[in-house]
Amino acid sequence: MHDLKTQLETLTPEKQIEILLRRLGRSEQARLDAESLLERRARELDRINSELRTREEILLERLELGNRQLLAAQRTARIATMHRSRGGQYQFSPEFAVILGRDARETVGPEMLADAVHPLDRKRVARQTIEFLAEVSSTLDHTYEHRIIRKSDREVRWLRWTLRREIDSANKWQSVFGTVQDITEQRRTERRVAALGLMAERRVRNLTKLTGELEEAQLSQQKTSEFLRAIMDAVPQGIAVFDPDLKLVTWNSPLAEIIEFDAASLKIGLPFEAPPVLGADQPSNAVSVHEIERDDNGKIVDKTFERNLKDGRIIQVNVVGPDDGTMIRIYSDVTRYKQVELELRTKGTQLSERVQQLVTLSGELRRSRIEAETANRYKSRFLAMMSHDIRTPMNGILGMLETLADSKLDTKQARQLELAKESGKQLNVLLNDIIEIVRAEAGKLDLQPVPLTLSRTIEGITEFWGVANTNPAISLHCELGGNLPVVAMLDPVRFRQLIDNLLSNALKYTGKGRVRLRAFAVDSNLRIEVVDEGPGISEEQQKGLFMDFNRLQNMETTGGQSAGLGLAICRRLVEAMDGRIGVSSKVGKGSTFWFEIPLAEEGNGGADTLQLEGPAPIPISLGGSHVLVAEDVETNREVIKAILEQIGCTYDLASNGIEAIELLQDQDFQLVLMDVNMPEMDGIEATRAIRSSQADYQGIPIIGVTAHVMREEQDKLLAAGMDALVPKPIDREMLYAAMRDLLGPATTLSPSVSSEAGDHGSILDMEAVSMLLEAIPEARREAILCASMQDISQLSEQLVAAKKAGDADATRRAKHSLIGVAGNIGASRLAAALSGQNDVDAGTLQSLAAETLSEIRRAFDLEQEQAAAQ
Numbered sequence: 001m002h003d004l005k006t007q008l009e010t011l012t013p014e015k016q017i018e019i020l021l022r023r024l025g026r027s028e029q030a031r032l033d034a035e036s037l038l039e040r041r042a043r044e045l046d047r048i049n050s051e052l053r054t055r056e057e058i059l060l061e062r063l064e065l066g067n068r069q070l071l072a073a074q075r076t077a078r079i080a081t082m083h084r085s086r087g088g089q090y091q092f093s094p095e096f097a098v099i100l101g102r103d104a105r106e107t108v109g110p111e112m113l114a115d116a117v118h119p120l121d122r123k124r125v126a127r128q129t130i131e132f133l134a135e136v137s138s139t140l141d142h143t144y145e146h147r148i149i150r151k152s153d154r155e156v157r158w159l160r161w162t163l164r165r166e167i168d169s170a171n172k173w174q175s176v177f178g179t180v181q182d183i184t185e186q187r188r189t190e191r192r193v194a195a196l197g198l199m200a201e202r203r204v205r206n207l208t209k210l211t212g213e214l215e216e217a218q219l220s221q222q223k224t225s226e227f228l229r230a231i232m233d234a235v236p237q238g239i240a241v242f243d244p245d246l247k248l249v250t251w252n253s254p255l256a257e258i259i260e261f262d263a264a265s266l267k268i269g270l271p272f273e274a275p276p277v278l279g280a281d282q283p284s285n286a287v288s289v290h291e292i293e294r295d296d297n298g299k300i301v302d303k304t305f306e307r308n309l310k311d312g313r314i315i316q317v318n319v320v321g322p323d324d325g326t327m328i329r330i331y332s333d334v335t336r337y338k339q340v341e342l343e344l345r346t347k348g349t350q351l352s353e354r355v356q357q358l359v360t361l362s363g364e365l366r367r368s369r370i371e372a373e374t375a376n377r378y379k380s381r382f383l384a385m386m387s388h389d390i391r392t393p394m395n396g397i398l399g400m401l402e403t404l405a406d407s408k409l410d411t412k413q414a415r416q417l418e419l420a421k422e423s424g425k426q427l428n429v430l431l432n433d434i435i436e437i438v439r440a441e442a443g444k445l446d447l448q449p450v451p452l453t454l455s456r457t458i459e460g461i462t463e464f465w466g467v468a469n470t471n472p473a474i475s476l477h478c479e480l481g482g483n484l485p486v487v488a489m490l491d492p493v494r495f496r497q498l499i500d501n502l503l504s505n506a507l508k509y510t511g512k513g514r515v516r517l518r519a520f521a522v523d524s525n526l527r528i529e530v531v532d533e534g535p536g537i538s539e540e541q542q543k544g545l546f547m548d549f550n551r552l553q554n555m556e557t558t559g560g561q562s563a564g565l566g567l568a569i570c571r572r573l574v575e576a577m578d579g580r581i582g583v584s585s586k587v588g589k590g591s592t593f594w595f596e597i598p599l600a601e602e603g604n605g606g607a608d609t610l611q612l613e614g615p616a617p618i619p620i621s622l623g624g625s626h627v628l629v630a631e632d633v634e635t636n637r638e639v640i641k642a643i644l645e646q647i648g649c650t651y652d653l654a655s656n657g658i659e660a661i662e663l664l665q666d667q668d669f670q671l672v673l674m675d676v677n678m679p680e681m682d683g684i685e686a687t688r689a690i691r692s693s694q695a696d697y698q699g700i701p702i703i704g705v706t707a708h709v710m711r712e713e714q715d716k717l718l719a720a721g722m723d724a725l726v727p728k729p730i731d732r733e734m735l736y737a738a739m740r741d742l743l744g745p746a747t748t749l750s751p752s753v754s755s756e757a758g759d760h761g762s763i764l765d766m767e768a769v770s771m772l773l774e775a776i777p778e779a780r781r782e783a784i785l786c787a788s789m790q791d792i793s794q795l796s797e798q799l800v801a802a803k804k805a806g807d808a809d810a811t812r813r814a815k816h817s818l819i820g821v822a823g824n825i826g827a828s829r830l831a832a833a834l835s836g837q838n839d840v841d842a843g844t845l846q847s848l849a850a851e852t853l854s855e856i857r858r859a860f861d862l863e864q865e866q867a868a869a870q
Helices: 002-010 014-078 094-099 110-114 122-134 185-235 255-258 335-353 355-358 362-405 411-441 454-468 492-509 539-543 566-576 635-645 657-666 683-692 711-720 730-741 768-773 778-804 808-825 828-835 844-862 865-869
Strands: 079-085 140-149 156-166 172-182 238-242 248-253 304-310 312-319 327-333 450-453 474-480 486-492 513-520 525-532 580-585 591-597 626-630 650-654 671-675 703-708 724-727
Touching: 014 492, 079 094, 094 172, 122 140, 122 156, 122 492, 156 185, 238 255, 304 580, 450 454, 450 492, 454 492, 454 513, 474 492, 486 492, 492 513, 492 525, 492 566, 492 591, 566 580, 566 591, 626 635, 626 657, 635 650, 635 730, 635 808, 650 657, 657 671, 657 683, 671 683, 671 730, 683 703, 683 711, 703 711, 703 730, 711 724, 724 730, 778 808, 778 844, 808 828, 828 844
Parallel strands: 474 513, 626 650, 626 671, 671 703, 703 724
Antiparallel strands: 079 172, 140 156, 156 172, 238 248, 238 327, 304 312, 312 327, 450 486, 513 525, 525 591, 580 591
16 A cells, blocks of 8 residues: 555656546445445345245244144044143143043143042052152153043043153153043943953853754764664564655665565665665565655645565555655555454354354353453453553653753754653543542542531632643632531542542633632532633533543643543542532533532531630640751741640750751651741751751651642652641641651541631631630630731731842742741631732732731730730
8 A cells, every 4th residue: 555655656646636536436336336236135135034934924834733733633532742840830732621521721730630530549640640750760651540530521531641751960850741541432442342352252162062062962863863763673564764755764674574675775865666665576566656645735645555465475554644745654564464354254254153042042141241240340450450550650751751851952852852741641640530430430439538627628729720720811719608618527639639620621621711619508518610611512512521531522622632531530429429410501601510419517616715625635645755846937836836735745946947957966856847938948958958868867757847739849848858748727637647647556536626607708717716726725825826916917027028129039938937827827818818829019918917917806805015025
């Protein structure tokens, strides 16, 4: 610069001005260039700023869209995110509020979360949170689950937390972040999957079991097939079975021998018209396929014909056509029978020539008549012996059929077995009828009349058939006439047999409607009528109705036909009782079967107070016997105790089967009176335990005391090991007789019977009360009545409570015990209501019990407080 100034000073002013002007121009140009550059840079910077603003707006839009998509994804997956810095507040995504059942705009805080946690999970969640913040590694996710109660609908939901924490250099946590998810549906799905897995396993097990059962059934079927094959081969006839297309299915070994052809040519599927089966090479025995006849339904018509073989034999062919279109052909060699038939025909011709000679032998005919009568007696004896002898294998067959019924059978086999059982039962009934007919013809219908309470006996029979009746469309009623004697001398077995036969027929032939058993006195006779609303019987059929082997062929029944002996037996029984029997009927109007027998009444007395004379001493040699009484109802215990004390027996009491066995182990007894229905261990179980033990008391006599009237139930008790049965209400004479038979001989029993003929529907049967009190010493009668009242009150309450609780076993026990107590004390209306087919509601039961207790207090002048105190 200094050099430039020196140079300028050396120049002329004009040169200096020119140089300075040039330098000024260059400076101006540089300034203009700088301003232009600055302007361009400003415009470019403005453009860049504008682009940056545009990009910022786009990024904001994308960020907002991403946030919305993230929130939508969280809502779809029911998942939310959370974050918390040390010392800071929890931050949750909006979806967490929705998961908790709140508005998405609400801010979720610790208090809101703690309030939502299920009360049963709060302690565990708090403990796991502390452990996570203090102990869990920062490199691991911490996962735990708990329940919440959603705010909006109070529904219980399951949440799963997945958290991780960040730590500083001092190993202290600085922040926590993670996710929380509603896994309720996932857990439900998992449970469903687990349940389906269990179901699949169960089905696999069932399939394995069914496979085993199928293999066993196939093996059983194979054995059955082999058994049937052995039977077919054992019969002397030749048998061939063809399918509906007349192709050979099966045959037996005698077939080839009878119709003379090579057995090796037999094969399954061989056509019926093929020569080996039909013997086409033997014209005398050939049977054309055209001889087979079919009906309109395609069923082969049954027929029988004969064929003569070349060797001289005569073969009888029986063609049987089952309903399924198959054919069975049975070939029988009847050559010998034909020869005998020819001989008999020849002898018949010879015998006809001697008819004139026999006419002159009248004396011999008289002797022949005597011989015929003798033969008839032998026939009767033979029938009796055969009937009894057949019963033994028949019972075996029925027993084996029952056993086979318990095995695993398919539907067809079970149906076939049921038909076999029904046929066996029908044959058993027929054998019993034959025995009765033989007894009648031999004059062995011995009658053993005893004093019989008519109303109680007839009502008991009606009750039995009311239970045995399986047709709900039939109602059974009992109607007793007001003039019916209280007690009559009758054979109880034969009397019941008469009524059972008539009632059984009425129930069998009546499809629906009423069946009535009516009993009343006509002059000095007892008349019993069984009135039904069945199809009725024509006058022509009525003529031979009471004859032997008479059947009603055109009447529709619910079961198989009988042999027609039932009414014939009734006729013989009534004739043995010096009575008469008959029927009144019109077709479509029902039938009335009746019989009348002479009455031999016992003396009647009255007893309606406690001041009854004690019973006459009963000379029976049972004194000194020690008896175990197993009975849980106080009234029945008191009655049995009084009877035992009267005959001089000592006793000990047990209220259930367990106590009875314990007493048998500790003491010596001569006899056990065993109630059937008892708590803890009933009479059947106790009897079986006694009989199966190896103790000294294994063979002790046991008398079952029961209210069961069904024959099947009584057979079950006897099968369990009981030696005899005495029904409830406890009959003094029957108990005496059973004890006498089991413990030793006794003189004739002569208990007197005092009764009052009460109305059939009365609350209290004074006759039953009298019979009860007569067996009890006078000093204890009031205690018995009070104990009975207490039992009725307690048992009725127990029965009502058991019904309300739905306890079927307790209901049965209470009902059974209450029937026994009511029957013993003569509470006829209460006992009848409980014994009926219809269930008694709680209100009716309580009302009947209250009426019964009130009537007992009134009849015997008992104070209510005194009865309650007992």
